[in-house]
Amino acid sequence: MAQSSDSATSDVENGPSGESVVTATGEKIVLEDVRKTFANGSIVAAEEINLNISPDEFVVLLGPSGCGKTTTLRCISGLETPDSGTITIGDRDVTTTKPKDRDLAFVFQSIALFPHMTVRGNMRFGLDMNTDLDADEKKRRVEEAAQTLGIEEMLDRKPAALSGGQQQRVSIGRAMVMEPSAFLLDEPFSALDANLRDQMQTEVKKLHRQIGCAMIFVTHDQDEAMTIGDKIVVMDDGRIQQVGSPHEIYNEPDTQFVAQFIGSPSTNIFESTVTKQDDEIVLENELFTKTVSADVADKLEAYVGREVAIGIRPEYLQLDETGLFDADITLIEPQGSNDVVHLDSGTRTMRTTVTQGDVTADQSVGVSFDLEDAWLFNEDGDRIV
Ligand SMILES: Nc1ncnc2c1ncn2[C@@H]1O[C@H](COP(=O)(O)OP(=O)(O)O)[C@@H](O)[C@H]1O
Numbered sequence: 471m472a473q474s475s476d477s478a479t480s481d482v483e484n485g486p487s488g489e490s491v492v493t494a495t496g497e498k499i500v501l502e503d504v505r506k507t508f509a510n511g512s513i514v515a516a517e518e519i520n521l522n523i524s525p526d527e528f529v530v531l532l533g534p535s536g537c538g539k540t541t542t543l544r545c546i547s548g549l550e551t552p553d554s555g556t557i558t559i560g561d562r563d564v565t566t567t568k569p570k571d572r573d574l575a576f577v578f579q580s581i582a583l584f585p586h587m588t589v590r591g592n593m594r595f596g597l598d599m600n601t602d603l604d605a606d607e608k609k610r611r612v613e614e615a616a617q618t619l620g621i622e623e624m625l626d627r628k629p630a631a632l633s634g635g636q637q638q639r640v641s642i643g644r645a646m647v648m649e650p651s652a653f654l655l656d657e658p659f660s661a662l663d664a665n666l667r668d669q670m671q672t673e674v675k676k677l678h679r680q681i682g683c684a685m686i687f688v689t690h691d692q693d694e695a696m697t698i699g700d701k702i703v704v705m706d707d708g709r710i711q712q713v714g715s716p717h718e719i720y721n722e723p724d725t726q727f728v729a730q731f732i733g734s735p736s737t738n739i740f741e742s743t744v745t746k747q748d749d750e751i752v753l754e755n756e757l758f759t760k761t762v763s764a765d766v767a768d769k770l771e772a773y774v775g776r777e778v779a780i781g782i783r784p785e786y787l788q789l790d791e792t793g794l795f796d797a798d799i800t801l802i803e804p805q806g807s808n809d810v811v812h813l814d815s816g817t818r819t820m821r822t823t824v825t826q827g828d829v830t831a832d833q834s835v836g837v838s839f840d841l842e843d844a845w846l847f848n849e850d851g852d853r854i855v
């Protein structure tokens with residue numbers, strides 16, 4: 471760990487035979503109402519960021535490019551200072567603390583290894599700069615991290631002799647030897663090819679289990695987020711949309727944005743008008759009219775005369791003879807054991823998934839779905855049902 475005297479994360483104790491025993495434990499990280507703007511306040515990069523990260527959690531910040539993920543991570547690391555709000559690590563308020571005094575390690579997408587130094591030298595660099603550990607302890611940490619990452623054979627090579635994946639392992643190793651209280655990773659695998667990315671995702675997850683301290687991982691890739699995150703923080707336009715487990719955000723999205731951003735193919739949306747016909751509440755658009763159940767009607771009473779969006783996942787859109795409406799199959803995209811079927815009703819396009827080979831292109835089909843499988847969102851994109 472860094473040798474900052476106020477580090478509450480790690481205790482150097484004297485072991486039974488007087489040797490130094492390092493016990494590094496994670497700490498909780500709390501963000502309260504963090505707001506960060508740029509360009510004299512004209513760009514709001516992050517606002518109302520409230521997050522509670524427990525000491526052993528794997529948290530993923532997920533959202534489209536420009537939504538404020540990196541800014542949030544840089545505020546946690548100390549590379550940016552929030553305009554307002556507080557950040558605490560353990561019980562220390564670190565809102566304005568320098569990065570080096572936060573006991574956190576950063577891994578970036580661009581792998582900035584020193585080309586003239588060996589892997590060993592690169593991994594030891596932070597220890598040399600920021601700690602006064604003795605040579606044996608530095609050697610032990612470097613070798614232990616190298617072994618965990620499977621790069622022990624490469625310690626005496628220069629970075630140029632390593633593959634991209636091996637280089638990214640070195641940069642993770644460089645973070646590990648600092649024994650930080652949390653790891654911050656900003657799109658660390660985006661530059662790697664698909665197979666290697668899969669492999670690194672599995673490895674970083676295993677690493678998390680082994681090390682047991684918090685990891686905060688930024689990605690714009692929902693598949694990556696779903697694969698590795700225990701907790702996913704979905705962001706859009708500088709704000710947190712939802713925090714939940716991968717299953718929660720897939721099955722119970724709080725907002726239309728989350729429903730559409732998570733899952734591939736994306737959730738189909740049918741904008742519809744809420745009307746009252748006789749004593750029933752009906753959802754109506756140019757394709758279909760659907761009467762809602764009694765409990766849904768209670769929730770929609772306040773929306774009569776207004777627009778809502780029906781969200782339905784592709785897997786719940788059924789193709790059958792007596793559909794709710796007709797559509798043409800315009801394209802079939804093989805996707806492993808399923809086919810993604812593109813549909814065009816004349817006024818809208820939508821997608822569904824079927825078992826491989828179930829339907830063929832260039833035919834008209836009936837399309838239907840059950841309202842019980844759908845979500846309803848109001849004009850602000852917030853979930854009603
Ligand atoms: N140093 C900066 N100066 C001005 N604008 C910035 C700066 N850093 C980020 N931004 C802006 O803040 C918003 C959020 O950026 P960022 O946090 O990098 O998003 P993400 O990592 O999700 O892609 C974007 O609109 C971006 O252009």
Ligand SMILES: [Mg+2]
Nearest residue numbers: 536539540541
């Ligand atoms: Mg970014």
